[in-house]
Every structure is written in structure tokens, then in C-alpha cells.
Amino acid sequence: MLSDEEITNWPEAETATAAPVIRADHLDLTFQTNDGPVHALKDVSLDIAKGSFVSFIGPSGCGKTTFLRCIAALEHPTGGSLTVNGMTPDEARRARAYGYVFQAAGLYPWRTIGRNIALPLEIMGYSRAEQAERVARVLELVELSGFEKKFPWQLSGGMQQRASIARALAFDADILLMDEPFGALDEIVRDRLNEELLKLWDKTEKTIGFVTHSIPEAVYLSTHIVVMSPRPGRITDVIESPLPKERPLDIRDTPEFIEIAHRVREGLRAGYEE
Amino acid sequence: MAEASDPGTRASAGGWPRWLRLPPVLGMVLALMAIWYVAVVPMNVKEVLTAAERAGVEVSPPSAVDRRDMGNWALVFRNTHALGNSWSSDRPKLPAPHQVLVELYDSTIDEELNGRRGIVRSGTLSNRSLVYHALVTLNATFLGFLIGALLGAGLAVGIVHSRVMDMSVMPWAIVSQTIPIVALAPMIIVVLYSIGVQGLIPKAVISAYLSFFPVVVGMVKGLRSPDAMQMDLMRTYSASTASVLTKLRLPSSIPYLFASLKIAIAASLVGAIVGELPVQKGGLGARMLAGSYYGQTAQIWAALLVAATLAALLVYAIAALERRTLRRMGMMP
Amino acid sequence: MTLVIFAVLLWVLGFGLNVMLANGPARDTGAVRLAVPLIFGLTILGMWELIVRGMQVSTVILPPPSLIAASFAENLSTLWGDFVQTILKGALSGYIFGCGAAFLTALLVDRSDYLRRGLLPLGNFMAALPIVGTAPILVMWFGFGWQSKAAVVVLMVYFPMLVNTVAGLSETTAMQRDLMRTYAATWGQTLWTLRLPAALPFVFNGLKICSTLALIGAIVAEFFGSPTLGLGFRISTSIGQLDLGMVWSAILVSALSGTAFYGLVALAERRMTFWHASHRGGR
Numbered sequence: 001m002l003s004d005e006e007i008t009n010w011p012e013a014e015t016a017t018a019a020p021v022i023r024a025d026h027l028d029l030t031f032q033t034n035d036g037p038v039h040a041l042k043d044v045s046l047d048i049a050k051g052s053f054v055s056f057i058g059p060s061g062c063g064k065t066t067f068l069r070c071i072a073a074l075e076h077p078t079g080g081s082l083t084v085n086g087m088t089p090d091e092a093r094r095a096r097a098y099g100y101v102f103q104a105a106g107l108y109p110w111r112t113i114g115r116n117i118a119l120p121l122e123i124m125g126y127s128r129a130e131q132a133e134r135v136a137r138v139l140e141l142v143e144l145s146g147f148e149k150k151f152p153w154q155l156s157g158g159m160q161q162r163a164s165i166a167r168a169l170a171f172d173a174d175i176l177l178m179d180e181p182f183g184a185l186d187e188i189v190r191d192r193l194n195e196e197l198l199k200l201w202d203k204t205e206k207t208i209g210f211v212t213h214s215i216p217e218a219v220y221l222s223t224h225i226v227v228m229s230p231r232p233g234r235i236t237d238v239i240e241s242p243l244p245k246e247r248p249l250d251i252r253d254t255p256e257f258i259e260i261a262h263r264v265r266e267g268l269r270a271g272y273e274e
Numbered sequence: 275m276a277e278a279s280d281p282g283t284r285a286s287a288g289g290w291p292r293w294l295r296l297p298p299v300l301g302m303v304l305a306l307m308a309i310w311y312v313a314v315v316p317m318n319v320k321e322v323l324t325a326a327e328r329a330g331v332e333v334s335p336p337s338a339v340d341r342r343d344m345g346n347w348a349l350v351f352r353n354t355h356a357l358g359n360s361w362s363s364d365r366p367k368l369p370a371p372h373q374v375l376v377e378l379y380d381s382t383i384d385e386e387l388n389g390r391r392g393i394v395r396s397g398t399l400s401n402r403s404l405v406y407h408a409l410v411t412l413n414a415t416f417l418g419f420l421i422g423a424l425l426g427a428g429l430a431v432g433i434v435h436s437r438v439m440d441m442s443v444m445p446w447a448i449v450s451q452t453i454p455i456v457a458l459a460p461m462i463i464v465v466l467y468s469i470g471v472q473g474l475i476p477k478a479v480i481s482a483y484l485s486f487f488p489v490v491v492g493m494v495k496g497l498r499s500p501d502a503m504q505m506d507l508m509r510t511y512s513a514s515t516a517s518v519l520t521k522l523r524l525p526s527s528i529p530y531l532f533a534s535l536k537i538a539i540a541a542s543l544v545g546a547i548v549g550e551l552p553v554q555k556g557g558l559g560a561r562m563l564a565g566s567y568y569g570q571t572a573q574i575w576a577a578l579l580v581a582a583t584l585a586a587l588l589v590y591a592i593a594a595l596e597r598r599t600l601r602r603m604g605m606m607p
Numbered sequence: 608m609t610l611v612i613f614a615v616l617l618w619v620l621g622f623g624l625n626v627m628l629a630n631g632p633a634r635d636t637g638a639v640r641l642a643v644p645l646i647f648g649l650t651i652l653g654m655w656e657l658i659v660r661g662m663q664v665s666t667v668i669l670p671p672p673s674l675i676a677a678s679f680a681e682n683l684s685t686l687w688g689d690f691v692q693t694i695l696k697g698a699l700s701g702y703i704f705g706c707g708a709a710f711l712t713a714l715l716v717d718r719s720d721y722l723r724r725g726l727l728p729l730g731n732f733m734a735a736l737p738i739v740g741t742a743p744i745l746v747m748w749f750g751f752g753w754q755s756k757a758a759v760v761v762l763m764v765y766f767p768m769l770v771n772t773v774a775g776l777s778e779t780t781a782m783q784r785d786l787m788r789t790y791a792a793t794w795g796q797t798l799w800t801l802r803l804p805a806a807l808p809f810v811f812n813g814l815k816i817c818s819t820l821a822l823i824g825a826i827v828a829e830f831f832g833s834p835t836l837g838l839g840f841r842i843s844t845s846i847g848q849l850d851l852g853m854v855w856s857a858i859l860v861s862a863l864s865g866t867a868f869y870g871l872v873a874l875a876e877r878r879m880t881f882w883h884a885s886h887r888g889g890r
Contacts, residue, residue: 074785093791100789106782109882110804119800123792151882298725317748367748438622438629441640442647452869453862454822456739457842460830461854464846468667536735544737551830552843558740566743566831574743582736589735 020047021085021175021207022071028079029066029233039232040066041077046226046235050174053201053208055218056226057264063233064211064226068177071209072100084175096124098175099168103183105160107152107167114139114148117167124171138166141200158189165197169204176208182217194220195249202245215268216252219243219261227267237267310371315360316346317368323349325363326356369572377572378404378579404580410557412584414474414546418481419539425482426489426538427531433490434497434523435515447490455484459545460552477549477557484545485538492534496527528603532596539588547581558584610661614654621650670851678852679859685841686860693838694864696753697825701760706817708761709768710810716769717776718794727773733766742828756828756837763824764817771816775809776802808883811876818868826861 029041041063048054056064069075070082073089084092092098099120107116114135121131139145142162152160161181168176182190194217201208212218218225219241227237241260243251251257296304320341323333334352335341341349350357361370369377385403389395399406429447433440459480466476500522508518550559558577565573600606625643633639652672658664659671666674679686716722742759749755779802787797829839838857845853 072789074788093789096791098789100786102782102786104782106780106786108783108801108804110807110880120790123787123790123796123800153882298721298723299728301721302725302729437634438626438643441629441643442622442625443644445644446648449866452819453865454819454826456823457826457838457858457861460843461846461851461858465668465851540735540737544739547737547740548827548830552846562740562743563831566747569747571744571747574740578740578744581740585736586732 019086021050022046022048022209023083024067024070024080025082026080027067027070027077027082029063029070029075029077041070042232042234044080044233044235046238048207048209048224050207051205052223053210053221054224054226055210055212055222056228057212057215057218058228058268059213059230061230061233062228063230064228065179066233067228068179068209068211072098072177096120096171097173098177099171099173101161101165101168101176101178101181103180105152105157105164107160107163109151109153111151112148113144113150113152113155113163116152116163117170120167120171126171134170138169141169141203142166143196156189158185158193161185162193162196165200169200174206176206178208178210180211180213183213190217191249197221198247215261215264219257219264220247220249220252225260225264227264229268229270236270237263239263239267307371310368311361314366314368314370315357316350318360318363318366319346319349319353319357321366322360322363323353323356325359326353331356365569366571369575373572374575374579378576381573381576404558404561404576407556407558407561407577408580408584411543411546411550411559411581414477414549414557415481415539415543415584415588417474417478418483418545419485419542421478422482422485422542423489423535423538426486426534427493430490430493430497431519433494435519444494447487451487451491456480456545456548458483459548463549463552473555477546480549481542481545484541488534488537488541489531492530492537493527496530497523499526499530525603528599529596529605532592532599536589536592536596539592540585543581543585543588608661610657614657614661617650617653617657621646621653666851667849670855674852675855675859678850679856682853682856686856688836689838689841689857690860690864692753692834692836693756693825693829693861694822694868697756697828697837698760698821698868700753701757701825702764702817702821704757705761705764705821706768706814709765709813710772713769713772713776714798716773723773727770730766730770730773734770738763738766739824739827742824743831746828746831751832751834753837756825756833759828760821760824763820767816767820768813771809771813772806775806775813778802778805778809807880808876811872811880814872815869815876818872819865822861822865822868 024044024046027041027044029039031038031040044063044067056067058064066075070077071084071089073093082089085095085097087095087097107113108119111119117135117138118131121134126134135148136145139148142165144159144162144166147155147159147163152163155163161184165178165181168178182193185193198221210218210221223241225239225241226235227239228234229236239260243256243260323341324338327333327336327338333341333356335344362373366373381402381404386399386405389402399409429439429443433444462480462483463476466472466479497519504522504526505518508522513521546557547559547562550557551563558581561577562574565571565577597606625646628634628639628643628646631639655669656671656673659669670678712726716726739759741762745758745762746755749758783801783805784797787801792800826837826839826842829837830843833840838861841857842854845851845857
């Protein structure tokens with residue numbers, strides 16, 4: 001059973017394959033707070049092509065998470081236009097166009113890992129057999145096979161976050177939105193998950209939007225790095241990475257990597273000094 | 275277009291026009307009052323129809339015996355013309371809110387100001403006034419609450435510091451919260467009465483007993499609330515047990531103490547009221563029982579209203595004290 | 608007098624044994640945790656017996672435990688009748704009906720922000736009131752039978768249950784709600800998969816509080832009028848006849864049922880909220 005919310009057919013989206021998957025055009029978002037309006041996003045324009053891995057980096061308050069939440073229709077922009085797969089973000093949300101990974105794993109403690117991953121499938125009305133098949137497949141993808149019957153609180157933080165990524169992969173959305181998914185993990189676990197995430201992206205060919213505040217993480221993972229700065233939240237630089245698609249962890253010691261990291265750092269500093 | 279059907283953004287006051295939007299609590303209270311007024315009609319319909327019949331109004335069916343076996347709503351719909359006195363009958367099954375308020379006024383302000391035994395004419399509170407009865411109940415409540423809370427806090431300190439006390443007493447304290455201790459009330463009253471103790475003390479004993487256990491359990495939790503790091507800090511100072519108690523444990527227990535004091539004072543009031551049931555020597559409980567003996571429903575409701583007000587005031591007073599204390603201790607903005 | 612000395616000896620012995628157990632090497636084993644309170648309870652019972660006999664306390668003031676036990680054994684069938692009348696008919700039916708109604712109201716209230724903001728303070732207020740005072744009114748309305756007791760119980764449990772359930776239903780984090788939004792889940796799906804499970808610890812807290820309230824309501828309501836049956840009736844009439852053994856037996860029955868009732872709810876809680884932080888310590 002699908003949700004009672006209607007899924008709008010959008011014929012243009014199917015024909016216009018060359019068009020960017022996500023397109024933001026002069027996007028504005030102002031929050032009304034008790035201390036007056038806060039300009040969370042100002043004049044943000046960005047195209048994200050299919051299959052790219054885009055990182056958003058910047059200091060806190062620069063609107064990187066807000067922008068991701070706008071794409072997911074968890075926030076509503078107050079100006080400009082935003083399309084996801086050629087639809088409005090809300091229509092895309094109802095068409096289950098993306099999987100979302102939060103800062104914390106946010107697994108339900110009353111469900112086993114397997115049933116947590118099956119949660120979106122249950123809601124979207126997949127049959128029992130298909131649920132089981134997909135759960136097994138994504139568990140293998142994130143290397144958690146055998147932990148299906150465990151409860152989340154019996155697993156380490158890194159394993160929980162892997163399970164939450166599996167949950168976002170379980171239904172076939174071709175966009176994956178990740179909001180500082182590895183922020184709470186220690187460096188060693190984070191390195192390994194970064195490596196696995198790249199492999200996963202390579203295997204699934206999804207379009208990924210990734211929010212982080214770590215420069216090495218952004219450079220290591222992305223095809224495009226979007227540097228943002230606060231007050232008002234805006235894009236200051238978009239860096240296209242020349243690194244090859246195949247990236248072992250020690251690529252981080254190469255001059256090219258350090259060069260890009262330097263450029264990102266410069267961009268961040270420029271945003272501050274303005 | 276998409277936003278309008280969004281389930282996440284619910285309008286807070288629905289589609290009501292602005293002049294109809296009431297503050298939620300006021301709206302609920304008015305709705306309950308309206309339900310009460312409507313409910314008065316079917317609840318009292320039999321008595322009202324009998325009275326109307328006596329006054330010469332034609333009612334259907336005409337025989338009281340037939341009416342007795344009929345549903346209340348059926349009678350209401352067949353006799354809509356004869357229901358004028360529903361909200362002013364003499365001995366209603368359910369008095370209307372204004373009747374309760376009139377009874378409340380008569381048995382408090384009017385009785386004291388104009389009654390023969392009222393405070394204006396005699397200099398002492400009338401024993402027919404609810405003010406007097408409320409004070410009787412309140413005395414027992416306070417005394418019992420003080421005894422119970424002090425003993426409870428004391429036992430909690432003992433439990434936290436002695437492993438034996440903890441292991442021996444704590445399970446029983448927890449189990450005792452699951453038994454209906456109020457059932458003991460009449461027995462305590464009668465037993466104490468038989469050895470010559472009566473009046474305030476027996477009721478206070480029940481109140482104390484009821485407020486004792488919530489305070490023990492809450493206070494033990496509070497005294498144990500400092501975390502390992504805070505306790506380790508005290509250990510690095512090689513602080514004595516007494517200074518750990520006064521400098522760390524007691525201050526951390528204050529929020530827990532107030533939470534259980536609020537439960538305790540409400541329980542204490544219930545204990546005092548129930549304790550007044552077996553021996554008719556004044557108090558709100560005695561008034562309720564007397565009202566139920568003589569079919570004076572308005573009197574029960576008035577006593578109930580006073581009891582409710584007292585409970586609300588007592589809990590509110592503790593909450594106010596809690597806010598002040600926590601603010602002074604810097605645990606609350 | 609010798610019996611009183613025995614009592615003191617028994618106390619020294621029992622408490623000494625407990626001190627030894629509680630500070631001994633096996634102090635954290637389950638057996639000791641069970642034994643210490645049991646020894647404490649038995650010591651108190653023994654002292655009670657010895658002191659009451661030794662000082663020749665009148666049975667009106669305090670009957671010895673042996674007399675209570677004898678009276679309990681003698682009147683098993685009477686007490687069983689009282690148990691059925693008060694606990695099963697009065698308390699349990701009112702408990703099920705009252706808690707069920709409160710749960711459904713909470714689901715209803717939850718759909719409207721206006722209702723929630725209006726009913727929650729009101730429910731909190733009502734939950735603190737001495738609702739047991741409505742017993743005389745309800746006995747007048749519903750007669751002396753168990754129905755009036757059930758009605759008192761319904762009123763007593765309704766508001767605590769309502770407040771707890773409403774609080775529980777709003778016990779989800781912003782992130783969990785956002786997750787359900789990214790799935791475009793309907794209200795019913797969110798309720799079933801997220802909010803009801805998250806509310807369970809609160810619901811059970813309400814059920815536990817209400818289990819004790821239900822017994823209090825059913826027993827106290829009998830003081831205002833009952834058929835010649837029921838624990839409240841037994842307590843008040845036996846006091847009149849100064850049959851204190853019977854009074855204490857009735858109190859014992861209500862205490863045991865209270866603990867058993869609470870225990871059953873707590874057991875169900877353990878089974879259904881095993882995942883909650885307060886229960887999974889040992890895993």
C-alpha cells in the first residue's frame with residue numbers, strides 16, 4: 001500500500017535526463033525568531049548532476065544542513081526555486097526520491113536491526129518477501145550481515161550508523177542525503193566508513209549530498225565541494241575535484257589532495273574575513 | 275499547493291473565526307460546564323417530573339411506576355415541556371454548577387457573616403461552615419505531612435548510608451507503594467480511638483503514613499543522583515561522609531525531594547479526608563459522608579469543590595516553593 | 608517479659624545476620640538480595656508476635672501475626688468472595704474501562720493541538736485532586752453494587768492515565784519525526800511504527816500508578832455503602848465487631864492483591880519495553 005498522499009506524475013522529468021538532479025535557483029530562507037529574522041540561506045544557486053558526490057562544508061550557521069533539509073522538504077524556502085528530479089521537493093519527498101541519513105543513527109530501540117531497515121519498506125508497502133530480500137541485500141552492502149536479529153543498543157556507534165545508511169539504501173531512491181553522518185564517531189571508525197561509503201557510491205551510482213565540517217573528509221569523498229559561509233548563509237566557492245574515482249585512503253598524502261584541501265581552507269577563511 | 279496538504283503543519287485553532295478562539299484551557303472548562311448543564315436534565319428527570327406532576331403539569335407516562343423503569347433520555351424527549359425546573363430542583367441527583375456555587379456561598383461566607391454561630395456573631399468559626407471543616411482537615415493534613423516528610427527524608431539518608439538498611443528496608447518501601455494503604459485508615463482511627471486517642475492525631479497518623487513512602491523513595495533516588503565523576507571529585511578531596519552529604523548529596527536531591535513532596539501532600543490530604551469518614555467529628559470527609567447520608571448532593575459537591583481547591587492550593591504552594599528554592603540554588607533559570 | 612527479651616535477641620540475631628550478608632563476599636548475588644529483605648521481614652514478624660504476647664497487648668490494638676494467620680485460614684471462602692467482589696468486579700473492571708477510555712481519549716486529543724493544550728493542564732490538575740471524594744456521589748447514583756465502585760475507579764484512573772499517555776505520545780525526537788517525514792508516512796503509520804512504541808514506557812507508568820489507585824478507589828467506595836460483601840465492607844464491619852483478626856486478614860488480602868496487580872503490570876512492562884534504557888542494564 002502506498003501512502004495516501006498523491007504521487008504526481010511529472011513527464012518532463014523522465015524525458016529530460018540531461019538536466020541536473022537537484023537544481024537550486026536564487027534560493028532564500030529566512031527564519032522568523034524572537035530576536036528578529038535570521039537569514040539562513042541567501043541567494044543560493046547550485047546544480048547537482050546525476051551520479052555526483054557533493055559535499056557541503058562550512059562553519060556552523062552557514063546553512064549547509066538547512067540547504068540539505070530544503071532539498072528533503074523538511075524546511076520550506078521563502079524565496080527562489082528548488083527542484084529535485086524536476087519536481088518540487090515536497091513532490092519528490094512523496095515520490096520517495098531520496099534516502100536521508102541523520103547525524104545520529106536514530107534507530108528505533110524496540111526494533112531489531114533487520115526490522116529497522118525494513119521500516120521504510122513497511123511504510124512504502126513492500127511485500128514481506130521483498131522486504132526480507134532487500135534487507136539482506138543492504139545489510140551485505142554495509143557489511144552487517146549476521147547482525148539482523150540484534151537490537152541497536154547491542155551494537156557499537158559505528159555499526160549503528162552503518163545500519164542507518166542501510167536503512168536509507170533499502171528503498172531504491174537514487175538520491176542519498178547525508179547530514180554529518182560520521183560526526184559523532186571517532187577518527188579510525190570514520191576513516192573506514194568513508195572508504196566503505198565511496199565503494200558503495202561506486203557500486204550503486206547514486207547522487208549523494210553530504211554535509212560535513214571536516215575538510216579531509218570532504219576532499220576525500222567528493223566530486224564537488226561546496227564551500228559555504230554564515231550570516232547570511234551562502235555559497236562562496238564550488239570546487240571540482242580532479243582526484244580519480246578510485247581513491248585509497250593514502251591518497252590523502254598526495255600533493256593534489258593537499259592542494260584541494262588548501263583551496264577549501266582558503267575558501268572557508270575568505271568567508272570569515274568578509 | 276503542496277504545503278497546504280502538509281500533515282506536519284496543523285493550524286493551531288482550526289478554522290474557527292477569530293472572535294471564537296478561546297484560550298485552550300478556558301475553552302475546555304466552558305465545554306465541561308456545558309456538558310454538566312446538559313447532563314443535569316437526564317440525571318434529574320424523574321424527580322423533576324414527579325414534582326411537575328404534583329404541580330398539576332401533564333407528564334407522560336403519567337404513572338411514576340412506569341417512569342421508574344424507563345430510560346432517562348426517553349423521558350426527557352417525551353416531556354420537554356415539563357423540564358423547566360431541572361436546574362433548580364430541591365434534592366437533585368446531580369446539582370447544576372450554580373446550585374453547587376450557591377451551596378458553597380451559603381456554607382462559607384453567608385454562614386460566617388450572617389449565621390447565628392458564624393464568626394461575626396459568636397467570634398468563632400461556625401461548625402456548620404465549610405471554612406471550619408476545611409481547617410480541621412488542613413490541620414491534620416499539615417501535621418501528617420510534616421511528620422511523614424521528615425521521617426521519610428531521615429530514613430532515606432539512613433538507607434543511602436547503610437547497605438544493610440538499603441537491602442532490608444528498600445524492597446519493602448517499594449512494595450508498600452503498591453498496596454492500598456488507605457484501606458488501613460478506618461482501622462487506625464478505631465484502634466487509636468479505643469485506647470483514647472482521638473481528634474487530630476489519628477488522622478495525622480494516616481496522612482503521615484501516606485506521605486512517608488513517596489518521600490523515602492524519591493529522596494533515596496535524589497541522594498543517589500550525583501554521578502560517579504562528582505562522587506570521585508569528593509573522594510579526591512578525601513571529604514568526610516558528612517560533608518559529602520551536605521555539600522553534594524543533599525543539594526542534588528532537592529529537585530527529587532520537591533517532586534515527591536508534591537505527591538506526598540496530595541496523598542496526605544486524601545488520607546486526612548478518608549480518616550474523617552469513620553468518626554463524625556468534623557472535617558471535609560465527615561461533611562461528604564453526612565451529605566451522602568441525608569441525600570444532600572449539593573453539600574457533597576461543595577465539600578468536594580473545597581477539597582479540590584485545597585489540593586490545588588497545596589500542590590501549587592509546594593511548586594512555588596520549589597521554583598524559588600531551585601532558582602536561588604541556580605538549578606533553574 | 609522473657610518473650611520481650613527473646614524479641615530483642617531475635618532482632619540482634621536477624622539484623623546481625625543481615626549485616627553479615629550485606630557486607631559479606633556474596634553481597635551482590637541475587638540470593639542475598641532476596642534473602643536480606645526476607646530475613647528483615649521475618650524478624651519484624653517474629654518480634655511482633657513475641658512482643659504482643661510478652662507485653663499482653665490487647666488484640667484490639669494489635670493482634671499477633673499467628674492470630675491473623677489463623678483468622679485468614681479460617682475465613683478463606685469469605686475472603687475469596689470479598690476478593691472477587693472488590694478486586695475483580697469493582698477494581699479490575701473499572702481499571703480496564705477507565706484506562707481504555709483514557710487511552711482512546713489521548714489518541715483523539717493528540718490529533719488536535721487545541722484539545723491537547725486545553726486538556727493537558729486540566730488533566731494534570733484533576734490527577735492531583737482527591738477524586739476518591741466523589742465516591743459518595745457515585746454510590747448514590749449507581750447503587751451499592753460493584754458498578755458504583757467501578758465508576759469511582761474509572762474516575763480515579765482516568766486522568767493519571769490520560770496525562771501519561773498524552774505525554775508519552777509527544778515523546779518522539781525531532782529527528783525521528785523528520786525520518787518519518789522523509790518516508791512520507793501517513794499519520795496512522797507514524798502512530799503505529801513510531802509514536803505508540805515510543806509512548807509505551809509512559810503508558811506503563813500510567814498503568815502502574817493506576818493499579819494502586821484502582822484498589823484504593825474500590826475499597827474506599829465500599830465505606831460509603833456496599834452489599835454485605837467486599838474488602839472495604841469487611842474491614843468496616845469487622846472493626847464494628849472488634850474482630851481484629853478478620854480486619855487484618857482483609858487488609859492482608861488487599862495488600863497481596865495490590866502487590867500482585869502491580870507485579871503483573873510491571874511484568875508486562877518488562878516484556879514489552881525491554882528495549883528501554885531502564886530495563887536493559889544487564890545486557
